[in-house]
Structures are given as structure tokens and as C-alpha cells.
Amino acid sequence: MSPTDPVKDAVVQARRRQILEAAVIQFSEKGFHKTTIKDIARRAGIADGTIYNYFKNKQDLMVAMVIQIAELAPLMTTVQEMATHRSVEDILSMVLHNRLGLMSENLSYARAIFPQVIAQSELRAKFYDEMLKPNMRLVEQMLEHYVQQNAIRTLDSRIATRIVFAIIFGSLFLTMLGDDFAIENRSAFVEGATTFVRAALASMQADSEETAQ
Amino acid sequence: MSPTDPVKDAVVQARRRQILEAAVIQFSEKGFHKTTIKDIARRAGIADGTIYNYFKNKQDLMVAMVIQIAELAPLMTTVQEMATHRSVEDILSMVLHNRLGLMSENLSYARAIFPQVIAQSELRAKFYDEMLKPNMRLVEQMLEHYVQQNAIRTLDSRIATRIVFAIIFGSLFLTMLGDDFAIENRSAFVEGATTFVRAALASMQADSEETAQ
Amino acid sequence: MSPTDPVKDAVVQARRRQILEAAVIQFSEKGFHKTTIKDIARRAGIADGTIYNYFKNKQDLMVAMVIQIAELAPLMTTVQEMATHRSVEDILSMVLHNRLGLMSENLSYARAIFPQVIAQSELRAKFYDEMLKPNMRLVEQMLEHYVQQNAIRTLDSRIATRIVFAIIFGSLFLTMLGDDFAIENRSAFVEGATTFVRAALASMQADSEETAQ
Amino acid sequence: MSPTDPVKDAVVQARRRQILEAAVIQFSEKGFHKTTIKDIARRAGIADGTIYNYFKNKQDLMVAMVIQIAELAPLMTTVQEMATHRSVEDILSMVLHNRLGLMSENLSYARAIFPQVIAQSELRAKFYDEMLKPNMRLVEQMLEHYVQQNAIRTLDSRIATRIVFAIIFGSLFLTMLGDDFAIENRSAFVEGATTFVRAALASMQADSEETAQ
DNA sequence: TATGAATGAGATTTCATTCAT
DNA sequence: CATGAATGAAATCTCATTCAT
Numbered sequence: 001m002s003p004t005d006p007v008k009d010a011v012v013q014a015r016r017r018q019i020l021e022a023a024v025i026q027f028s029e030k031g032f033h034k035t036t037i038k039d040i041a042r043r044a045g046i047a048d049g050t051i052y053n054y055f056k057n058k059q060d061l062m063v064a065m066v067i068q069i070a071e072l073a074p075l076m077t078t079v080q081e082m083a084t085h086r087s088v089e090d091i092l093s094m095v096l097h098n099r100l101g102l103m104s105e106n107l108s109y110a111r112a113i114f115p116q117v118i119a120q121s122e123l124r125a126k127f128y129d130e131m132l133k134p135n136m137r138l139v140e141q142m143l144e145h146y147v148q149q150n151a152i153r154t155l156d157s158r159i160a161t162r163i164v165f166a167i168i169f170g171s172l173f174l175t176m177l178g179d180d181f182a183i184e185n186r187s188a189f190v191e192g193a194t195t196f197v198r199a200a201l202a203s204m205q206a207d208s209e210e211t212a213q
Numbered sequence: 214m215s216p217t218d219p220v221k222d223a224v225v226q227a228r229r230r231q232i233l234e235a236a237v238i239q240f241s242e243k244g245f246h247k248t249t250i251k252d253i254a255r256r257a258g259i260a261d262g263t264i265y266n267y268f269k270n271k272q273d274l275m276v277a278m279v280i281q282i283a284e285l286a287p288l289m290t291t292v293q294e295m296a297t298h299r300s301v302e303d304i305l306s307m308v309l310h311n312r313l314g315l316m317s318e319n320l321s322y323a324r325a326i327f328p329q330v331i332a333q334s335e336l337r338a339k340f341y342d343e344m345l346k347p348n349m350r351l352v353e354q355m356l357e358h359y360v361q362q363n364a365i366r367t368l369d370s371r372i373a374t375r376i377v378f379a380i381i382f383g384s385l386f387l388t389m390l391g392d393d394f395a396i397e398n399r400s401a402f403v404e405g406a407t408t409f410v411r412a413a414l415a416s417m418q419a420d421s422e423e424t425a426q
Numbered sequence: 427m428s429p430t431d432p433v434k435d436a437v438v439q440a441r442r443r444q445i446l447e448a449a450v451i452q453f454s455e456k457g458f459h460k461t462t463i464k465d466i467a468r469r470a471g472i473a474d475g476t477i478y479n480y481f482k483n484k485q486d487l488m489v490a491m492v493i494q495i496a497e498l499a500p501l502m503t504t505v506q507e508m509a510t511h512r513s514v515e516d517i518l519s520m521v522l523h524n525r526l527g528l529m530s531e532n533l534s535y536a537r538a539i540f541p542q543v544i545a546q547s548e549l550r551a552k553f554y555d556e557m558l559k560p561n562m563r564l565v566e567q568m569l570e571h572y573v574q575q576n577a578i579r580t581l582d583s584r585i586a587t588r589i590v591f592a593i594i595f596g597s598l599f600l601t602m603l604g605d606d607f608a609i610e611n612r613s614a615f616v617e618g619a620t621t622f623v624r625a626a627l628a629s630m631q632a633d634s635e636e637t638a639q
Numbered sequence: 640m641s642p643t644d645p646v647k648d649a650v651v652q653a654r655r656r657q658i659l660e661a662a663v664i665q666f667s668e669k670g671f672h673k674t675t676i677k678d679i680a681r682r683a684g685i686a687d688g689t690i691y692n693y694f695k696n697k698q699d700l701m702v703a704m705v706i707q708i709a710e711l712a713p714l715m716t717t718v719q720e721m722a723t724h725r726s727v728e729d730i731l732s733m734v735l736h737n738r739l740g741l742m743s744e745n746l747s748y749a750r751a752i753f754p755q756v757i758a759q760s761e762l763r764a765k766f767y768d769e770m771l772k773p774n775m776r777l778v779e780q781m782l783e784h785y786v787q788q789n790a791i792r793t794l795d796s797r798i799a800t801r802i803v804f805a806i807i808f809g810s811l812f813l814t815m816l817g818d819d820f821a822i823e824n825r826s827a828f829v830e831g832a833t834t835f836v837r838a839a840l841a842s843m844q845a846d847s848e849e850t851a852q
Numbered sequence: 853t854a855t856g857a858a859t860g861a862g863a864t865t866t867c868a869t870t871c872a873t
Numbered sequence: 874c875a876t877g878a879a880t881g882a883a884a885t886c887t888c889a890t891t892c893a894t
Contacts, residue, residue: 031332033246047876115328119244128390159405166383173382192372200409203416260859457758459672473880541754545670585831595812596805603767618798626835629842686855
């Protein structure tokens, strides 16, 4: 068996997934610190010690989760595909839809990782560098592109990007804080947010056109 | 000395504040769990045991912080004062300015409490009921008021409210995640967000007027 | 390995016994509260934490001791075996011999548990219900039996029972208080007590016979 | 004010009594270790620190209680008064009545001190030397006296003494263990015990007379 | 003398991690 | 690889005692 035996590799990956799934559930229910390795092992149906064959330590489980979240989120390709064909508004609508959907589908992940991502600078840096920054950069560049084409103006693209991401993470926040309305009317809320962003862009575009005249 | 002796009361309050300040700093730097009672005591310049003369236990420090944050935030009166004199856009601008300012001034508090507020349902409920819900309700009612006056239309006031609060908390989130731009260009960002919201409202209002014709 | 694996079970029982023995010695020497978990662990030759794999907490060690004392004391069967063949005096002699012997052989246990059995109502109830009450009831019923056969009279069997048990526990008490004579002349004392009880019964029986005539 | 100022002395004694009473109640209810100095101070209606003006430390409260119990129990004089006038049986009856009565009247004291008296060798020695030993010695000597007068025989006076005291402490024990019958039928039980001891003595005396003939 | 806030030593308990089987 | 008992560091919290007022 070579060190890259594909069968063994698949087994290892399956085990890692099994453990991570158990950990996500536990962390999201009880928080990182109140969850014990025993809790995770029980839920995964394995022995405590086995976890240490797949993860360096408890903290490493969190790191793996952040990485997995980052990998789970291929905003890039989707956006790039659309970028050539659509208007700014369409792109931003799509981003909002896509991200908000992703987050509510993975609410357990969010509850599991965000407390630690906020609290631990190491994890924070990882999340920012591997997930947030690339995605923001992408949207930013796209907006720059449209600005240069005079399709939109006035608003600094870095600020606009941050407003969009603020709406995304803010929505997640409201959901995590248990706001019933945001939870129960998710699709209406997503529509509303999209309309809102579209309206703002349209308005500002109109303004800039007027100014340009 | 009666149980409500004012001098003693002031001393007690001062001690509580001294301890809470030390705790906020430590929690925001190292997180709730990695901060020990000894850490807090040292930073406050007192003995470990003294903390327990002012707070029931470590968790009680968190609860006190959440309560203090809620008390620190008199959105209500401010909004109500303005509500009679200004336009919707002005009100929302004010809310955004006010809340975003408050949050970045209390970033330590945010870093200290949010990980636990997300992770602990008890704390979450306290934060939601005492801070978030009343403030959202207030903005919601104000929007309802303008809707009835035909000053704005189309957008469900509950959704609009949530978008505004999402922008607020989302911005806080980006800041807590260490987004340099949001931190370094706070005032520009606040301006941008305000402009954005104004533009969206204006646009939607225009739409509704057209529709109404 | 099933949850009732006999080998594992034996190992667990052995560990529990090892820990309990260490605890009994320490408790009897220093008392429950002055004995630390570390003391017990050291004497048992294990780590502090290991104790908690076998006992819920420190108090649980006391409970286990009381239960063990109760199980250690099969007065019942012994008495019942004899009841058909012997006289009252023989039975009571046997009970005295048996109990006094048991107690001085387990003086460490007595010193370990009685302070807590007296002080804690929960433990007191357990000791009374599982050890004292059944044994007293047994003697009581036996005396009732002889009373109905006219073999003895006059004395209320519940009172007689309590006198016998008072002698037993009182002797234990004197021993625990360090009365040298009671300790050094145990067998003479046991003989004396037996003679004493026999004499009392004989005398009262004689009285009742005279009265009956 | 001289160091033996009687007024001051009386005040000091009153304070000590006040504190000790509070301590006895608390110790008997919650046990020595679960009772805090604060508990005692509250019940006595004074401040924590004040207790330390009257007692060296918490342990000293126990010592004071044992001394007080010893002083409370003037068996000596009573016995000595009677010794010249009465029979052995009367004396022993009196001793039983007196001691059993004393103990049930001071059940709180018993519950407060015995757990510690058993557990702490220092306290045990004090109790034995100052309370138990003198009283046992007294009864012993009295029995010796009657033995020499041929009023009684056969039974070793040291053993007889211990049986009597075993009955006394054993009764206390049953009471402390919560035996309802012993508690509710105290006087019947005391009568029974007296009858029992009388009967035993009478019987043994008869035996010895027969043997002597 | 009385007070009660401050102290800090010390005990219990938890639990991540290791490692022999 | 899997297991889970053993480990012991570390943290919270209590409370007897002190001492400035």
C-alpha cells in the first residue's frame, strides 16, 4: 500500500467526514467548549481515541470546519460564469441569493464555527483569508469592472461590496440570534434584500446619469 | 446601614464596573473560556475571591455585560424624538449612524459577548429580548407609520427593518472578523451605507408613485 | 464487548474495591472532609481523575460505603436459620455476638461512615432503611413469635429489640470513642453483654410465670 | 476596669452563649463543615468578624461545645447523694433516667458534636477524658462498692458499667439515626431499659446467692 | 468592640490527550 | 487502526480568617 493508496484515502476521508458531522452538530447545539471529545465520539459511534487518529486535537476540528466551509462555497466560479452575460443588479441578486441560501442551509455550521471564529484570532485569520477575503475581492473586482464601463458610478466599489456582505452576514446573525421572522420568512426576506439592493443601485445609477448630463 | 445605603451602593457599583471592565478586555482578547478568573482579577488589581463578592459566578459576568450593552443603547428615545420632525430617510440614516457608531466604539464588548450570545441559548434569549427585539420593533413601527402616510410603500416594514439591522450587525461582523477596510474607513463606510439605504428607499418610493399613478 | 461483559465487570469491581478501601482508611483516620481526593488517590496508587471513572463524586464514596456495610451484614439468614431450633436467649446471644463481632472487625468502616451518617439526612435515611430497620424488624418479629408461644412475656418486643440494638451500637460507640477497656476486653465484654441480656430475659420470664400462676 | 471585671465578664459570657447557641443549631442542622461562619453569624445576628472576638476559630466552637456538654452533666453529685441511701438497682435506674433524659433534651448538641467527636481524635480525647471517663469511673466505683458488700456479685463492674453506658449511648444513637419508635416512645423506652437492667441485676444476684449457699 | 469586604489557599471536578492492549 | 481506562493539569469556586474603619 503506497502512501497515496486511493482506497485507504477514501476510507480516511469518510471517517473524517463522519467525525466532522458529529462535531458540527454537537458544537452547534452546545458550543465548542461545552462539547467534549466523548460527546463527539458517542455521536459518531466511535471511541474517543479514534478521533485523534484523524484530527490532531479538538482545535483541529474547528480548523477543519472552517476549511470545509470555505471549500463548500464556490462563489467564484458561479459569479465568473455569470459576469459576462448579466447586469450588475443580476449579479448582486445572484450573490445574495446564493450566499443567503448557503448560510441558512448550513446554519449548524454557522453556529458551530462563528463563536470560535470571532473569539480566536488564529481561526479568524483563516476564515477571513480563505473565505471572506477572496469572495469580497471577487465582488469588488466585478463592481470595478462595471464602474469602468460606466454601468454604475458614484459608489466606491469596496464600500458597496461591504454593504452587500454586511447584508449577508447580518442576515445570518439575525437568524443565529433566533429572530423568528427572518427564519420563517426566509425567501421573502431574500427577495426583499435583493429588491433593496437593486433599488439602491438603480437609484444611484440614475443619480450619476443625471449628474453626468 | 440600611440595605439601600447610597454610599455603599456607589462603592458596590464602582467595584462591579471595575471588574466588568477588566473582564470585557480579557474576554475580547482571549475569549470567554480561555480567560480565567485569575486573569480578570489580576487585570482588575484584586484577589480572585473578591470577584465572587460581586458576581455569582463567571457566567454572571457575561450576563451583566449583555445587560449593560442593552442599557447602553437608548435607541428608543432618540428615534422617538426625531420621528415627528424628519423624513424616513433621515430617521434611517440616524439609526445607521447611531448604531454603527455605538458598535465600533464598543468593539471590545462585541468581541466579548457575541461568541457566547451565539453559543448559549440563555444568553441569546436575553440579548434578543432586551436589546434586539425592542429596537427592531421600534424601527418597524416607525416604518409602519410612514407607510400609512403614503410616504413610502411597497416594502414590507418588517423586511425593511431586518435589512437595516442586517447592515448594522453585518458591519459589526466584518469589523470583528478583522476586515481592515471596514475598520479604517469607518466613516466613509457609514456614509456609504446611509446613502445606500436612502437610495433604495427613494427608488422604491419612486416606483410606488409611478405604480400609483 | 457487551455492557455486561463479565471480565470487564470484575475489573471494574476490583477497582471500586481498591478505591473504597483506600477511602475507608483515610476517612477513618482523618474524617470525611479533611480527607482529600488526592489523599485517597495516593493511597490507592492511582491518579486523582481515575476515582471519577468509578464514583460520581466524593459523596458517592460515602454512599457506596454505607451500601457495602449493609450488604456485609447478612443478619437475616443467620437468624432465620436458628430461629426454629433455639431459645430466645440463644438467638439474642447469637445476634449480640454476631453484630458486636462484625462491628469491631469493621471499626474503620464505622469511623468512616458514622460521622456522615449522623450529619447527613440523606445518608442517614439510607443507613436506617437498608441496614438498621430490616435487622431490627427481624429481631422484633422473632421476639413476637416467642411472646405468642408464651416463651417470654411482659416486655414489649419493640422495646426489647431497641435495647438489644442500643447495646450493640452503644458498644460500638464506646469503642469508637477510644474506651480502652471495651477495645482490649472485647470478648469478655461480649460475654458480659450476653449474660446480661440472658439474665434480664430469664428474670422477666420468671416474673411473668409467677404472675401467671 | 480590672481584667476580671464581673460586668464585662458577664457580657462576654452572654455573647459566647449567644454564638454557641447559634452554632449548635446550625451544626445540628447542616453538619460542621457545611455550616459557614456566615451562617452562624447571621443566626446570631452579628457580623462574621465578631465571632473571632470570642472564639479563636471555627474548631474552637466545637471544643467549647464539648466542654459545655461536659459541664452540663453533673452526674457525679447526683449519684453520690443517692449512693448511701439506695440499692444498686435504684442507682442504675436513676443513672439511666438521668442520662437518657439529658441526651434527648440536648439532641441538637448531640447531633452537633458527635460527628466531630468521632472523626477528630483531639476532640474525641477531650470528650472521653472530660465527660465519659469520669462518669463511667463513678458508676464503676459505685458498683465496686456494692460488690464488696456482697450486694451484687458475678458481673465485673467495669463490664456492667459499660453495658449501662452502651445502653445510654446506643439509645442516643438510635434516636440520632431517626428511629421513630425510640423518639416517639421515649418514656416507655426509658422505663423498659430500666426494667431490663433491674431484671438483669436481680437475676444475676439471685444466681450468685444460690451459688453462695 | 463590631463590622464586613478582601483575601487567597485549597479542594473538587472536568476533560483533552495518551498509550497499552 | 480502534479502543477506552488512566492521567494530571488546570479552572472554578468556597469560605475561614484578617484587618482597616
